[in-house]
Amino acid sequence: MKILERLFQFFSIYIVALGLLWAVKIVYGFSDYLIPSPLEVLQIARENGLLYVKAVLNTSAVAVAGHMIAIVLATAVGLVGRLNSWPGSLTRIAAYNLQAYPIVAVAPIIFLFFGDGLSSRLLIAAIICYFPLLLSFIGIFAEPVEEVEHFYRMTGRINWRLELAIRTFENLDKIITVIVGSGTLAMVGTIVAEFLAASQGIGYVIRKALYQSNLAKILVALFLIGLCSSLYLSLIETIGKWIKARLTGE
């Protein structure tokens, strides 16, 4: 069970991190103002839990939507990037150069143009996870699987749809891994956008908690972010495994 495995990993890391934080507090005698006690964290969770759950669901929805947009866009551009003709070369060169730029730095410009609403968050989430997807897709779609394609080429049956099917199938594990990895990036992009200027989502909640220097609120928000990310990533992995099992007949 991938979901349980991921949740267990997340809970373990979160508990260890909290333990370390409180150990530091005890060793150095930090006040409750700087590092809240476990009881205070629980109290904050009880008081603000529902509000924070709504905020993290809002963030996750934007991240998932941005992720889906990025996958569709990367697939479409990847199909052009696999070509040996000039549009393909141009796409590859543009993709390699653009991905080298820290794209999060353009986020303020996006907020300038689109305001602090949904569209800015969606766009930033999509842009941040788009380039890793695109580079992987171009690499996968452009790389022949010689051992399988040879027969179709020899007998004159090869076409771009068949090539794509073969290359996608042969690299299914790689594609799923890239999609899972970019899912985390989509979450990162959305939260970064909310930190910067948005007026909704868990990033906005954390920003407010930061202004109040309230670590308890931040710890509760981090817990919910981790929980949602783990659930989303394990869902993608499960879907990927299911697709693979269906295709390979395993």
Added chain:
Amino acid sequence: MHISCRHLSYSYPGTGPPVFNSLDWSLEGPGFFGLFGLSGTGKTTLARLISGELSPNQGSIDKSRDIAILYTHSAERLPGWETVGTHLRSVTKASRASLLEALLRDYEMEDYLECRFSGLSMGQKNRINLARYLVQDFDLLIADEVLANVDEPTRNQILERTKLLFPQKTFLYISHNVLEVARFSQAVYVLPHGHSTGIENICKISCLDQQAGSEAHEELIRERVYTILKAASGSSGP
């Protein structure tokens, strides 16, 4: 079926000496021919040049009009998303369905049609791959180590049956098994070893052309094997 290479030169980009240097060679079908040579002498390169997968740096390859050339090798795989049977049916014309059935029966692969290719042994994979090529349109089939993982009795049976079923086709059978090429080929083309400036000539050795049910004399086989190995090692040809 006729193919001739005239002043053929080829070297892989970025590598050292050429594989072929102004090579003249021809093949006249139909029949079962062997292509033999030690590792790295250029058997696969010649096969890929003839099949059109590679283009010569210089020279030309002349072919009879409208001949269909297929080249297959032992590393090929079937797509993993369908069963062996589904794939074979999808790449076989309806008119050749009975031929496919006969081949699968001969190759003892009838019971594996519901399996995925990845679930087969190496020898079974070789047999399925060869079967799917044999049901295609071809005049010349270049088979590069296609039975490399099949046991010897089965391999001999497959070669005998192939010759029997396709008397009007031409086969260029590439193998490192000198005994096999000596027994089953009507002629073996030998690529000599040790040509640092590229191979210029391929020597032709008439062989035993063993048919189904017949048995070649052991002394004759030994003699041909010796001749082939001598030519392949780069000693003076026959």
